[in-house]
Amino acid sequence: xxxxxxxxxxxxxxxxxxxxxxxxxxxxxxxxxxxxxxxxxxxxxxxxxxxxxxxxxxxxxxxxxxxxxxxxxxxxxxxxxxxxxxxxxxxxxxxxxxxxxxxxxxxxxxxx
Amino acid sequence: xxxxxxxxxxxxxxxxxxxxxxxxxxxxxxxxxxxxxxxxxxxxxxxxxxxxxxxxxxxxxxxxxxxxxxxxxxxxxxxxxxxxxxxxxxxxxxxxxxxxxxxxxxxxxxxxxx
Numbered sequence: 713x714x715x716x717x718x719x720x721x722x723x724x725x726x727x728x729x730x731x732x733x734x735x736x737x738x739x740x741x742x743x744x745x746x747x748x749x750x751x752x753x754x755x756x757x758x759x760x761x762x763x764x765x766x767x768x769x770x771x772x773x774x775x776x777x778x779x780x781x782x783x784x785x786x787x788x789x790x791x792x793x794x795x796x797x798x799x800x801x802x803x804x805x806x807x808x809x810x811x812x813x814x815x816x817x818x819x820x821x822x823x824x
Numbered sequence: 825x826x827x828x829x830x831x832x833x834x835x836x837x838x839x840x841x842x843x844x845x846x847x848x849x850x851x852x853x854x855x856x857x858x859x860x861x862x863x864x865x866x867x868x869x870x871x872x873x874x875x876x877x878x879x880x881x882x883x884x885x886x887x888x889x890x891x892x893x894x895x896x897x898x899x900x901x902x903x904x905x906x907x908x909x910x911x912x913x914x915x916x917x918x919x920x921x922x923x924x925x926x927x928x929x930x931x932x933x934x935x936x937x938x
Binding site for chain 1: 828855857859865866867868869872879880882883915917919924926927928930931932
C-alpha cells in the first residue's frame with residue numbers, strides 16, 4: 713500500500729532559524745512528488761514538482777530536494793510570512809496521473 | 825489560489841438534504857479534481873474528470889456521491905441524503921491537459937451538516 717509520511721507534525725522556528733521538513737514515501741513507482749503550502753481557510757498553493765532522484769528546485773527561501781525514498785523542503789532564514797502548513801503529495805505510476813496522495817502536512821510557525 | 829472558483833464557500837445542510845458544490849476551473853484548464861479534507865485528516869482524492877468524462881472515481885464513496893463536468897458550465901460534486909460524517913472541506917483543483925501538470929486548487933467549500 714502506498715504511504716506518504718511527513719515529519720515533524722509541527723515546527724516552531726524563530727525568524728532566521730533555518731530548518732528542513734521531511735516527506736518520506738513508499739510507493740510502487742513514483743511519477744512525481746509535489747510540494748504545496750496551505751494557509752488557514754485557504755486551498756493548497758502549488759510550490760514545486762520533482763520527478764527524479766537528485767532533482768532540486770528553489771523559490772525564494774524554499775528549496776526542495778528528492779531522493780529515492782524521501783523529499784526535503786529546506787526553509788532558509790524563514791520569515792513570519794512563511795508560517796503555513798506544508799503538504800507533500802505523490803503521483804504514482806499505478807494510479808491515474810490525476811490522483812495525488814497527500815501526507816498529513818507539517819505545520820510551521822515562524823515567530824519574529 | 826486565484827483562478828479556480830468554488831462556490832459556495834460555506835454550506836449548511838440538515839441531515840437527509842442534498843448538497844451541491846460547484847467548481848469553475850482556471851481558464852484554459854480542461855481537467856478537474858475533487859478532494860475532501862476531513863477534520864484532523866489530510867486531503868483525500870475523490871474523483872478526476874475531464875469534460876463530459878469521469879476518468880478516475882476510485883476515491884468516491886460508493887453511495888450518495890456523484891460528480892460531473894459538463895460540456896458547458898462548472899463541475900458539480902453532488903452529495904445526496906447528507907449525514908453528519910459528510911462534514912468536511914471539499915476542494916476542487918484544475919490543470920491543463922497532459923501528464924505531470926501541477927494541480928491548482930480553489931479555496932474550498934466548507935460543508936456543515938446539522
